[in-house]
Amino acid sequence: MSKHLLLMTVAIVLILAARPDMQQAAPMPSDESACRALIDLPNLTITQAVIRPASGATPQHCYVRGLIAGRIGFHVQLPLRSSWSGRLLNIGDGGKDGSLNLANDRVAEGYAVANSNSGHDGGAEPGSTFGWNRDAVLDFGYRAVHLTANASKTVVRQYYGRAARYSYFDGCSTGGRQGAMEAQRFPEDFDGIVAGAPLLAYQAINAQEVVNTQRIFSDTLAGNLAYDTDRDGVPESLTKWEIVRDAVLAKCDANDGIRDGVVDDPLSCSFNAEADLAKFACSGDVDADGCLTKRQIQTVRDLHRGTFDSKGTQIAKGYARGSEWHWSGRFVAHKGNNMAPSRLSVGDDHIAFLFYETSPGRPAPEPGPGQAPRTLYRTGAAPEFGWWDFTIDDLTAGKARFTQSALEATDSDLTRFLERENGRLLLYQGWADDVPAEPTVDYYRAVVDKTFGGDLSAARERVRLFMLPGVGHCRGGPGPDTWDRLGPIVDWVEHGRPPDHIVAARQVDGKRVNERKVCAYPQRAIYTGPAGGQHEAANWVEGNFACR
Secondary structure, eight states: OOHHHHHHHHHHHHHHHHOGGGSOOOOOOOHHHHHHGGGGOTTSEEEEEEEEOOBTTBOOEEEEEEEETTTEEEEEEEEOTTTOOSEEEEEOOOTTOOSOOOOHHHHHTTOEEEEEOTTSOTTTSOTTGGGGSHHHHHIIIIIHHHHHHHHHHHHHHHHHSSOOSEEEEEEETHHHHHHHHHHHHOTTSOSEEEEESOOOSHHHHHHHHHHHHHHHHHHHHTTOSOBOTTOSSSOOBOHHHHHHHHHHHHHHGGGGSOOSSOOSOGGGOOOOHHHHTGGGBOGGGOOOTTSBOHHHHHHHHHHHHEEEOTTSOEEEEOOOTTOGGGHHHHTOOOGGGTTOOHHHHHHHHHHHHTTSSSOOOEEOOOOOTTOOOOOOOOSSSSOEEOGGGOOTHHHHTTTTHHHHHHHOOOOOOOHIIIIISOOEEEEEEETTOSSOSHHHHHHHHHHHHHHHTTOHHHHHTTEEEEEETTOOSSSOSSSOOBOOSSHHHHHHHHHOOOOSEEEEEEEETTEEEEEEEEEBTTOOEEEOSSTTOTTOGGGOSGGGEEEO
Protein backbone atom coordinates (compact mmCIF):
# COMPACT_ATOMS: atom_id res chain seq x y z
CA MET A 1 0.00 0.00 0.00
CA SER A 2 1.39 3.42 -0.98
CA LYS A 3 2.12 6.00 1.65
CA HIS A 4 -0.57 8.27 0.19
CA LEU A 5 -3.23 5.55 0.29
CA LEU A 6 -2.28 4.67 3.85
CA LEU A 7 -2.71 8.27 4.98
CA MET A 8 -6.16 8.45 3.30
CA THR A 9 -7.26 5.25 5.03
CA VAL A 10 -6.18 6.52 8.44
CA ALA A 11 -8.00 9.82 7.83
CA ILE A 12 -11.24 8.04 6.93
CA VAL A 13 -11.03 5.87 10.02
CA LEU A 14 -10.50 8.93 12.21
CA ILE A 15 -13.47 10.74 10.63
CA LEU A 16 -15.77 7.76 11.15
CA ALA A 17 -14.61 7.40 14.72
CA ALA A 18 -15.46 11.06 15.38
CA ARG A 19 -19.03 10.78 14.05
CA PRO A 20 -21.52 9.68 16.77
CA ASP A 21 -23.98 8.40 14.17
CA MET A 22 -21.38 6.04 12.77
CA GLN A 23 -20.42 4.56 16.16
CA GLN A 24 -22.11 1.58 17.74
CA ALA A 25 -24.32 2.84 20.60
CA ALA A 26 -22.96 2.06 24.04
CA PRO A 27 -25.09 -0.56 25.77
CA MET A 28 -27.53 0.83 28.33
CA PRO A 29 -26.68 -0.22 31.86
CA SER A 30 -29.15 -2.63 33.42
CA ASP A 31 -31.71 -1.37 35.91
CA GLU A 32 -29.74 -3.02 38.67
CA SER A 33 -26.41 -1.45 37.74
CA ALA A 34 -28.03 1.96 37.15
CA CYS A 35 -29.65 1.70 40.56
CA ARG A 36 -26.44 0.68 42.33
CA ALA A 37 -24.57 3.53 40.63
CA LEU A 38 -26.73 6.06 42.49
CA ILE A 39 -24.75 5.35 45.65
CA ASP A 40 -21.80 7.18 44.04
CA LEU A 41 -23.59 10.40 43.16
CA PRO A 42 -21.06 13.18 43.82
CA ASN A 43 -23.66 15.85 44.61
CA LEU A 44 -26.05 13.95 46.87
CA THR A 45 -25.56 11.80 49.97
CA ILE A 46 -27.05 8.40 49.14
CA THR A 47 -26.83 5.71 51.81
CA GLN A 48 -28.71 2.91 50.04
CA ALA A 49 -29.56 2.09 46.43
CA VAL A 50 -30.90 -1.40 45.74
CA ILE A 51 -33.38 -3.19 43.52
CA ARG A 52 -36.28 -4.39 45.64
CA PRO A 53 -38.11 -7.48 44.38
CA ALA A 54 -41.79 -7.45 43.52
CA SER A 55 -44.09 -8.12 46.46
CA GLY A 56 -47.83 -8.54 46.05
CA ALA A 57 -49.13 -5.63 43.99
CA THR A 58 -45.87 -3.70 44.42
CA PRO A 59 -43.64 -4.15 41.36
CA GLN A 60 -39.89 -4.56 41.33
CA HIS A 61 -38.28 -1.14 41.70
CA CYS A 62 -35.11 0.72 42.60
CA TYR A 63 -35.16 1.89 46.20
CA VAL A 64 -32.95 4.84 47.14
CA ARG A 65 -32.35 6.31 50.57
CA GLY A 66 -30.33 9.36 51.47
CA LEU A 67 -29.61 12.20 53.85
CA ILE A 68 -29.72 15.98 53.40
CA ALA A 69 -27.84 18.42 55.63
CA GLY A 70 -27.37 15.77 58.31
CA ARG A 71 -31.00 15.77 59.52
CA ILE A 72 -33.41 15.30 56.63
CA GLY A 73 -33.82 11.64 55.79
CA PHE A 74 -35.44 10.97 52.41
CA HIS A 75 -36.11 8.07 50.11
CA VAL A 76 -37.24 7.56 46.51
CA GLN A 77 -39.06 4.61 44.95
CA LEU A 78 -38.17 4.33 41.26
CA PRO A 79 -40.15 2.08 38.91
CA LEU A 80 -37.97 0.16 36.49
CA ARG A 81 -37.17 2.29 33.49
CA SER A 82 -39.50 0.41 31.15
CA SER A 83 -42.40 1.06 33.56
CA TRP A 84 -41.85 4.73 34.39
CA SER A 85 -44.64 7.12 33.38
CA GLY A 86 -42.30 10.12 33.31
CA ARG A 87 -43.97 11.51 36.43
CA LEU A 88 -42.40 12.32 39.81
CA LEU A 89 -44.59 12.42 42.91
CA ASN A 90 -43.55 13.76 46.30
CA ILE A 91 -45.92 12.69 49.07
CA GLY A 92 -46.67 14.61 52.26
CA ASP A 93 -46.79 13.50 55.86
CA GLY A 94 -49.06 13.40 58.89
CA GLY A 95 -48.83 14.58 62.47
CA LYS A 96 -45.32 15.60 63.45
CA ASP A 97 -43.87 13.04 60.97
CA GLY A 98 -40.41 11.72 61.86
CA SER A 99 -40.59 8.68 59.57
CA LEU A 100 -40.42 7.73 55.89
CA ASN A 101 -43.64 6.81 54.12
CA LEU A 102 -44.07 4.60 51.07
CA ALA A 103 -46.59 4.83 48.23
CA ASN A 104 -46.43 1.36 46.71
CA ASP A 105 -49.71 1.84 44.88
CA ARG A 106 -48.34 4.88 43.05
CA VAL A 107 -45.16 3.00 42.12
CA ALA A 108 -47.40 0.36 40.56
CA GLU A 109 -49.01 3.17 38.54
CA GLY A 110 -45.63 4.22 37.17
CA TYR A 111 -44.83 7.18 39.43
CA ALA A 112 -41.39 7.76 40.89
CA VAL A 113 -42.25 8.55 44.52
CA ALA A 114 -40.29 10.54 47.11
CA ASN A 115 -40.84 11.34 50.78
CA SER A 116 -38.87 12.71 53.73
CA ASN A 117 -38.94 12.48 57.52
CA SER A 118 -39.49 16.28 57.68
CA GLY A 119 -36.08 16.76 59.26
CA HIS A 120 -36.15 14.53 62.34
CA ASP A 121 -36.43 10.88 63.34
CA GLY A 122 -39.49 10.13 65.45
CA GLY A 123 -37.74 7.24 67.12
CA ALA A 124 -35.23 9.64 68.66
CA GLU A 125 -37.33 12.84 68.79
CA PRO A 126 -40.93 11.68 69.23
CA GLY A 127 -43.88 14.01 68.83
CA SER A 128 -42.89 17.66 68.95
CA THR A 129 -39.68 17.22 70.94
CA PHE A 130 -37.58 18.17 67.92
CA GLY A 131 -38.84 21.70 68.57
CA TRP A 132 -35.89 22.23 70.90
CA ASN A 133 -33.78 22.61 67.75
CA ARG A 134 -34.48 25.72 65.69
CA ASP A 135 -33.09 24.16 62.49
CA ALA A 136 -35.42 21.19 62.98
CA VAL A 137 -38.36 23.60 63.28
CA LEU A 138 -37.44 25.19 59.94
CA ASP A 139 -37.04 21.74 58.37
CA PHE A 140 -40.47 20.70 59.62
CA GLY A 141 -41.97 24.01 58.59
CA TYR A 142 -40.89 24.13 54.97
CA ARG A 143 -37.28 23.27 54.24
CA ALA A 144 -37.41 19.45 54.26
CA VAL A 145 -40.08 19.18 51.56
CA HIS A 146 -38.33 21.66 49.28
CA LEU A 147 -34.92 20.03 49.62
CA THR A 148 -36.43 16.59 49.11
CA ALA A 149 -38.06 17.88 45.92
CA ASN A 150 -34.63 18.95 44.69
CA ALA A 151 -33.00 15.68 45.72
CA SER A 152 -35.70 13.52 44.14
CA LYS A 153 -35.33 15.37 40.85
CA THR A 154 -31.57 14.71 40.93
CA VAL A 155 -32.12 10.99 41.58
CA VAL A 156 -34.73 10.71 38.84
CA ARG A 157 -32.54 12.48 36.29
CA GLN A 158 -29.59 10.24 37.06
CA TYR A 159 -31.48 6.93 37.08
CA TYR A 160 -33.66 7.49 34.02
CA GLY A 161 -31.22 9.65 32.08
CA ARG A 162 -33.76 12.46 31.76
CA ALA A 163 -35.82 14.76 33.96
CA ALA A 164 -39.40 14.03 34.91
CA ARG A 165 -41.94 15.44 32.47
CA TYR A 166 -44.25 16.41 35.34
CA SER A 167 -43.76 16.77 39.08
CA TYR A 168 -46.60 16.51 41.61
CA PHE A 169 -47.16 16.82 45.35
CA ASP A 170 -49.94 15.09 47.29
CA GLY A 171 -50.53 15.42 51.02
CA CYS A 172 -53.18 15.80 53.71
CA SER A 173 -53.12 17.28 57.22
CA THR A 174 -49.46 18.11 57.82
CA GLY A 175 -49.01 17.07 54.20
CA GLY A 176 -51.72 19.54 53.19
CA ARG A 177 -49.88 22.31 55.00
CA GLN A 178 -46.67 21.20 53.27
CA GLY A 179 -48.39 21.41 49.89
CA ALA A 180 -49.76 24.87 50.59
CA MET A 181 -46.32 25.94 51.83
CA GLU A 182 -44.74 24.72 48.57
CA ALA A 183 -47.19 26.76 46.50
CA GLN A 184 -46.43 29.84 48.61
CA ARG A 185 -42.65 29.57 49.10
CA PHE A 186 -41.25 27.36 46.33
CA PRO A 187 -43.53 27.79 43.31
CA GLU A 188 -41.08 26.16 40.89
CA ASP A 189 -40.96 22.77 42.65
CA PHE A 190 -44.16 21.18 41.32
CA ASP A 191 -46.52 21.41 38.37
CA GLY A 192 -49.53 20.31 40.38
CA ILE A 193 -50.26 20.22 44.12
CA VAL A 194 -53.02 18.42 46.02
CA ALA A 195 -53.37 19.84 49.53
CA GLY A 196 -55.95 18.34 51.88
CA ALA A 197 -57.08 19.58 55.32
CA PRO A 198 -54.09 21.90 55.19
CA LEU A 199 -53.73 23.22 58.79
CA LEU A 200 -52.88 26.66 57.42
CA ALA A 201 -53.02 28.67 60.66
CA TYR A 202 -51.03 25.97 62.41
CA GLN A 203 -50.44 27.64 65.76
CA ALA A 204 -54.01 28.85 66.17
CA ILE A 205 -55.27 25.31 65.47
CA ASN A 206 -52.99 23.71 68.04
CA ALA A 207 -53.61 26.43 70.62
CA GLN A 208 -57.36 25.90 70.23
CA GLU A 209 -56.96 22.20 71.02
CA VAL A 210 -55.39 23.10 74.36
CA VAL A 211 -58.16 25.60 75.09
CA ASN A 212 -60.77 22.92 74.33
CA THR A 213 -59.04 20.56 76.76
CA GLN A 214 -59.14 23.28 79.41
CA ARG A 215 -62.86 23.72 78.80
CA ILE A 216 -63.57 20.02 79.19
CA PHE A 217 -61.43 19.42 82.30
CA SER A 218 -62.11 22.65 84.19
CA ASP A 219 -64.08 22.57 87.44
CA THR A 220 -63.79 18.80 87.79
CA LEU A 221 -65.09 18.02 84.29
CA ALA A 222 -68.21 20.15 84.72
CA GLY A 223 -68.50 20.72 80.95
CA ASN A 224 -67.61 17.18 79.90
CA LEU A 225 -70.08 15.40 77.60
CA ALA A 226 -69.91 12.10 79.51
CA TYR A 227 -71.46 10.87 82.77
CA ASP A 228 -70.09 8.86 85.66
CA THR A 229 -72.93 6.39 86.29
CA ASP A 230 -71.17 4.29 88.93
CA ARG A 231 -69.61 7.25 90.79
CA ASP A 232 -66.06 5.91 90.62
CA GLY A 233 -64.63 9.19 89.31
CA VAL A 234 -64.41 8.00 85.70
CA PRO A 235 -67.36 8.82 83.40
CA GLU A 236 -68.27 5.95 81.11
CA SER A 237 -71.68 6.87 79.67
CA LEU A 238 -71.64 8.77 76.36
CA THR A 239 -75.37 9.41 76.25
CA LYS A 240 -74.79 13.17 76.47
CA TRP A 241 -72.53 13.16 73.43
CA GLU A 242 -75.06 11.02 71.54
CA ILE A 243 -77.81 13.52 72.35
CA VAL A 244 -75.75 16.35 70.85
CA ARG A 245 -74.75 14.36 67.75
CA ASP A 246 -78.32 13.28 67.03
CA ALA A 247 -79.79 16.74 67.70
CA VAL A 248 -77.55 18.32 65.06
CA LEU A 249 -78.52 15.67 62.50
CA ALA A 250 -82.20 16.08 63.33
CA LYS A 251 -81.89 19.78 62.66
CA CYS A 252 -79.79 19.80 59.49
CA ASP A 253 -79.34 16.35 57.91
CA ALA A 254 -82.24 16.81 55.50
CA ASN A 255 -81.31 20.37 54.47
CA ASP A 256 -79.93 19.00 51.19
CA GLY A 257 -83.09 16.99 50.62
CA ILE A 258 -81.46 13.68 51.61
CA ARG A 259 -81.53 11.96 54.98
CA ASP A 260 -78.23 10.06 55.00
CA GLY A 261 -76.65 10.88 58.35
CA VAL A 262 -74.57 13.67 56.81
CA VAL A 263 -74.77 17.46 57.12
CA ASP A 264 -74.07 18.40 53.51
CA ASP A 265 -73.51 22.15 53.99
CA PRO A 266 -72.75 23.10 57.60
CA LEU A 267 -72.67 26.82 56.78
CA SER A 268 -76.40 26.65 56.07
CA CYS A 269 -77.14 24.67 59.26
CA SER A 270 -78.97 26.83 61.79
CA PHE A 271 -78.40 24.55 64.80
CA ASN A 272 -78.10 26.62 67.97
CA ALA A 273 -76.90 24.87 71.12
CA GLU A 274 -78.93 26.90 73.61
CA ALA A 275 -82.18 26.72 71.65
CA ASP A 276 -81.98 23.25 70.15
CA LEU A 277 -80.66 21.47 73.24
CA ALA A 278 -83.01 23.23 75.68
CA LYS A 279 -85.41 20.27 75.70
CA PHE A 280 -82.57 18.05 76.92
CA ALA A 281 -81.68 20.30 79.87
CA CYS A 282 -81.16 18.57 83.22
CA SER A 283 -83.90 19.30 85.75
CA GLY A 284 -82.76 21.99 88.14
CA ASP A 285 -79.43 21.94 86.29
CA VAL A 286 -78.44 18.90 88.36
CA ASP A 287 -76.13 16.65 86.36
CA ALA A 288 -77.53 13.26 85.40
CA ASP A 289 -77.26 10.76 82.60
CA GLY A 290 -79.48 11.42 79.58
CA CYS A 291 -79.56 15.21 79.97
CA LEU A 292 -77.31 18.25 79.60
CA THR A 293 -76.35 20.86 82.18
CA LYS A 294 -75.84 24.51 81.30
CA ARG A 295 -72.06 24.01 81.38
CA GLN A 296 -72.32 21.07 78.98
CA ILE A 297 -74.50 23.02 76.58
CA GLN A 298 -71.91 25.80 76.82
CA THR A 299 -69.24 23.27 75.78
CA VAL A 300 -71.21 22.49 72.62
CA ARG A 301 -71.62 26.20 71.92
CA ASP A 302 -67.90 26.83 72.43
CA LEU A 303 -66.82 23.97 70.18
CA HIS A 304 -69.03 25.30 67.39
CA ARG A 305 -68.14 28.94 68.02
CA GLY A 306 -64.36 28.70 68.16
CA THR A 307 -61.74 30.35 70.35
CA PHE A 308 -61.29 34.00 71.36
CA ASP A 309 -58.67 35.77 73.42
CA SER A 310 -59.44 37.79 76.53
CA LYS A 311 -60.19 40.90 74.43
CA GLY A 312 -62.71 39.12 72.23
CA THR A 313 -60.46 38.67 69.19
CA GLN A 314 -61.23 35.43 67.39
CA ILE A 315 -58.22 33.14 67.28
CA ALA A 316 -59.74 30.19 65.44
CA LYS A 317 -63.11 29.25 64.02
CA GLY A 318 -64.99 26.35 65.55
CA TYR A 319 -65.92 22.89 64.36
CA ALA A 320 -68.62 22.55 61.75
CA ARG A 321 -72.10 21.28 62.48
CA GLY A 322 -71.95 17.61 61.55
CA SER A 323 -68.48 17.07 63.01
CA GLU A 324 -69.91 15.78 66.30
CA TRP A 325 -69.54 12.13 65.24
CA HIS A 326 -65.90 12.12 66.39
CA TRP A 327 -66.12 14.37 69.44
CA SER A 328 -66.29 11.37 71.78
CA GLY A 329 -62.77 10.34 70.82
CA ARG A 330 -61.24 13.76 70.22
CA PHE A 331 -62.56 16.03 72.97
CA VAL A 332 -64.69 14.13 75.50
CA ALA A 333 -62.90 12.49 78.46
CA HIS A 334 -64.29 9.08 79.39
CA LYS A 335 -63.35 5.55 80.32
CA GLY A 336 -63.28 4.43 76.69
CA ASN A 337 -60.34 6.72 75.86
CA ASN A 338 -58.66 6.32 79.25
CA MET A 339 -59.62 9.90 80.16
CA ALA A 340 -57.17 11.12 77.53
CA PRO A 341 -59.02 12.43 74.45
CA SER A 342 -56.69 12.43 71.47
CA ARG A 343 -56.56 16.20 71.18
CA LEU A 344 -55.25 16.47 74.74
CA SER A 345 -51.99 14.66 74.00
CA VAL A 346 -51.54 16.39 70.64
CA GLY A 347 -52.09 19.90 71.99
CA ASP A 348 -50.15 19.31 75.21
CA ASP A 349 -47.08 18.06 73.33
CA HIS A 350 -47.27 20.85 70.75
CA ILE A 351 -47.55 23.71 73.24
CA ALA A 352 -44.62 22.40 75.26
CA PHE A 353 -42.15 22.13 72.38
CA LEU A 354 -43.38 23.76 69.18
CA PHE A 355 -45.33 26.87 70.14
CA TYR A 356 -43.03 29.22 72.02
CA GLU A 357 -39.63 30.25 70.69
CA THR A 358 -38.15 28.75 73.86
CA SER A 359 -39.84 25.70 75.36
CA PRO A 360 -41.48 26.46 78.73
CA GLY A 361 -40.87 22.86 79.83
CA ARG A 362 -41.74 19.27 79.19
CA PRO A 363 -45.38 18.14 79.48
CA ALA A 364 -46.18 16.62 82.84
CA PRO A 365 -47.09 12.89 82.78
CA GLU A 366 -50.81 12.52 82.23
CA PRO A 367 -52.80 11.27 85.25
CA GLY A 368 -54.53 7.94 84.90
CA PRO A 369 -58.31 7.53 85.18
CA GLY A 370 -59.53 8.75 88.53
CA GLN A 371 -56.12 10.17 89.46
CA ALA A 372 -55.43 13.79 90.33
CA PRO A 373 -53.02 15.74 88.09
CA ARG A 374 -49.44 15.10 89.12
CA THR A 375 -47.44 17.81 90.84
CA LEU A 376 -45.32 19.64 88.32
CA TYR A 377 -41.55 19.74 88.58
CA ARG A 378 -41.10 23.42 87.85
CA THR A 379 -37.44 24.01 88.68
CA GLY A 380 -34.08 22.66 87.63
CA ALA A 381 -32.63 21.94 84.21
CA ALA A 382 -35.73 20.25 82.78
CA PRO A 383 -38.86 21.87 84.23
CA GLU A 384 -42.40 20.76 83.40
CA PHE A 385 -45.21 22.79 81.86
CA GLY A 386 -48.88 21.96 82.35
CA TRP A 387 -51.43 22.48 79.60
CA TRP A 388 -53.70 24.04 82.21
CA ASP A 389 -51.18 26.89 82.56
CA PHE A 390 -51.43 27.89 78.89
CA THR A 391 -53.20 31.14 78.01
CA ILE A 392 -54.48 31.89 74.52
CA ASP A 393 -53.41 35.51 74.99
CA ASP A 394 -49.83 34.35 74.45
CA LEU A 395 -50.67 33.91 70.78
CA THR A 396 -52.04 37.41 70.25
CA ALA A 397 -49.17 38.77 72.36
CA GLY A 398 -46.73 37.48 69.76
CA LYS A 399 -45.07 34.81 71.89
CA ALA A 400 -45.31 32.32 69.00
CA ARG A 401 -44.00 34.76 66.39
CA PHE A 402 -40.95 32.71 65.35
CA THR A 403 -42.76 29.39 65.08
CA GLN A 404 -45.65 31.03 63.23
CA SER A 405 -43.20 32.40 60.66
CA ALA A 406 -41.81 28.90 60.09
CA LEU A 407 -44.94 26.76 60.33
CA GLU A 408 -47.94 28.70 59.04
CA ALA A 409 -49.02 28.67 55.41
CA THR A 410 -51.50 31.54 55.26
CA ASP A 411 -50.12 33.64 52.39
CA SER A 412 -52.92 33.95 49.84
CA ASP A 413 -50.79 35.52 47.10
CA LEU A 414 -50.12 32.53 44.84
CA THR A 415 -49.29 34.59 41.76
CA ARG A 416 -45.87 33.01 41.30
CA PHE A 417 -47.14 29.43 41.43
CA LEU A 418 -50.48 29.76 39.66
CA GLU A 419 -49.61 32.36 37.04
CA ARG A 420 -45.87 32.70 36.54
CA GLU A 421 -45.14 28.97 36.90
CA ASN A 422 -48.52 27.96 35.45
CA GLY A 423 -49.10 25.55 38.33
CA ARG A 424 -52.37 23.98 39.45
CA LEU A 425 -53.65 23.66 43.01
CA LEU A 426 -56.39 21.34 44.24
CA LEU A 427 -57.54 22.00 47.81
CA TYR A 428 -59.90 19.75 49.74
CA GLN A 429 -61.19 19.13 53.24
CA GLY A 430 -63.95 17.18 54.96
CA TRP A 431 -66.71 19.25 56.47
CA ALA A 432 -66.85 16.90 59.48
CA ASP A 433 -63.14 17.32 60.21
CA ASP A 434 -61.92 17.74 63.79
CA VAL A 435 -59.65 20.44 62.39
CA PRO A 436 -61.97 23.39 61.66
CA ALA A 437 -62.97 23.22 58.00
CA GLU A 438 -64.36 26.69 57.34
CA PRO A 439 -60.90 28.36 57.39
CA THR A 440 -60.01 26.41 54.24
CA VAL A 441 -63.00 27.99 52.50
CA ASP A 442 -61.86 31.36 53.82
CA TYR A 443 -58.37 30.78 52.44
CA TYR A 444 -59.71 29.84 49.02
CA ARG A 445 -61.75 33.03 48.93
CA ALA A 446 -58.65 34.99 49.96
CA VAL A 447 -56.66 33.43 47.09
CA VAL A 448 -59.41 34.43 44.67
CA ASP A 449 -59.25 38.01 45.95
CA LYS A 450 -55.48 38.38 46.35
CA THR A 451 -54.23 36.45 43.33
CA PHE A 452 -57.07 37.02 40.87
CA GLY A 453 -58.55 40.31 41.97
CA GLY A 454 -61.79 38.66 42.99
CA ASP A 455 -62.35 37.02 39.59
CA LEU A 456 -63.71 33.59 40.55
CA SER A 457 -63.87 32.37 36.96
CA ALA A 458 -60.19 33.15 36.41
CA ALA A 459 -59.28 31.54 39.73
CA ARG A 460 -61.13 28.32 38.91
CA GLU A 461 -58.91 27.80 35.88
CA ARG A 462 -55.92 27.33 38.22
CA VAL A 463 -57.13 26.55 41.75
CA ARG A 464 -60.18 24.60 42.89
CA LEU A 465 -61.59 23.64 46.27
CA PHE A 466 -63.60 20.54 47.15
CA MET A 467 -65.42 20.34 50.50
CA LEU A 468 -66.45 16.76 51.24
CA PRO A 469 -69.70 16.44 53.24
CA GLY A 470 -69.53 14.25 56.34
CA VAL A 471 -65.81 13.46 55.95
CA GLY A 472 -63.40 13.64 58.87
CA HIS A 473 -59.72 14.53 58.98
CA CYS A 474 -58.47 13.42 55.53
CA ARG A 475 -60.74 10.37 55.70
CA GLY A 476 -63.33 8.66 57.87
CA GLY A 477 -66.75 9.79 59.00
CA PRO A 478 -70.24 9.06 57.69
CA GLY A 479 -69.65 10.81 54.35
CA PRO A 480 -68.01 9.73 51.06
CA ASP A 481 -64.27 9.82 51.81
CA THR A 482 -62.72 7.57 49.14
CA TRP A 483 -61.60 9.08 45.83
CA ASP A 484 -58.62 9.28 43.50
CA ARG A 485 -56.60 12.27 44.66
CA LEU A 486 -54.12 12.27 41.79
CA GLY A 487 -56.29 11.58 38.74
CA PRO A 488 -57.98 15.01 38.68
CA ILE A 489 -54.77 17.01 39.13
CA VAL A 490 -52.90 14.98 36.50
CA ASP A 491 -55.71 15.45 33.98
CA TRP A 492 -55.76 19.14 34.77
CA VAL A 493 -52.01 19.71 34.46
CA GLU A 494 -51.35 17.49 31.46
CA HIS A 495 -54.54 17.92 29.45
CA GLY A 496 -55.90 21.27 30.61
CA ARG A 497 -59.16 19.83 31.97
CA PRO A 498 -60.00 21.36 35.37
CA PRO A 499 -62.17 19.05 37.51
CA ASP A 500 -65.74 20.28 37.83
CA HIS A 501 -66.33 17.49 40.32
CA ILE A 502 -64.71 14.49 41.90
CA VAL A 503 -66.45 11.18 42.48
CA ALA A 504 -66.28 10.05 46.10
CA ALA A 505 -67.81 7.12 47.94
CA ARG A 506 -67.79 5.54 51.34
CA GLN A 507 -66.35 2.06 51.62
CA VAL A 508 -68.20 -0.36 53.92
CA ASP A 509 -67.05 -3.99 54.05
CA GLY A 510 -65.31 -3.53 50.72
CA LYS A 511 -68.40 -2.13 48.99
CA ARG A 512 -68.93 1.40 47.69
CA VAL A 513 -71.88 3.12 49.33
CA ASN A 514 -73.08 6.72 49.43
CA GLU A 515 -71.35 7.54 46.15
CA ARG A 516 -71.85 11.00 44.71
CA LYS A 517 -70.31 13.93 42.94
CA VAL A 518 -68.46 16.39 45.14
CA CYS A 519 -68.50 19.65 43.24
CA ALA A 520 -65.85 22.32 42.95
CA TYR A 521 -66.67 25.20 45.29
CA PRO A 522 -68.95 27.13 45.29
CA GLN A 523 -71.18 24.59 43.54
CA ARG A 524 -72.88 21.75 45.44
CA ALA A 525 -74.16 18.35 44.43
CA ILE A 526 -77.94 18.26 43.99
CA TYR A 527 -79.89 15.01 43.86
CA THR A 528 -81.44 14.50 40.40
CA GLY A 529 -82.29 10.80 40.62
CA PRO A 530 -85.67 9.06 40.70
CA ALA A 531 -88.37 11.23 42.23
CA GLY A 532 -89.14 10.24 45.78
CA GLY A 533 -86.08 8.03 45.99
CA GLN A 534 -83.66 10.52 47.50
CA HIS A 535 -83.66 8.82 50.91
CA GLU A 536 -82.90 5.36 49.52
CA ALA A 537 -79.25 4.35 49.69
CA ALA A 538 -79.52 2.44 46.42
CA ASN A 539 -79.98 5.77 44.64
CA TRP A 540 -76.85 7.38 46.10
CA VAL A 541 -74.69 6.94 43.01
CA GLU A 542 -72.74 9.44 40.93
CA GLY A 543 -75.23 9.56 38.07
CA ASN A 544 -78.02 10.75 40.36
CA PHE A 545 -76.25 13.98 41.32
CA ALA A 546 -75.53 17.19 39.42
CA CYS A 547 -73.36 20.19 40.25
CA ARG A 548 -75.25 23.45 40.59
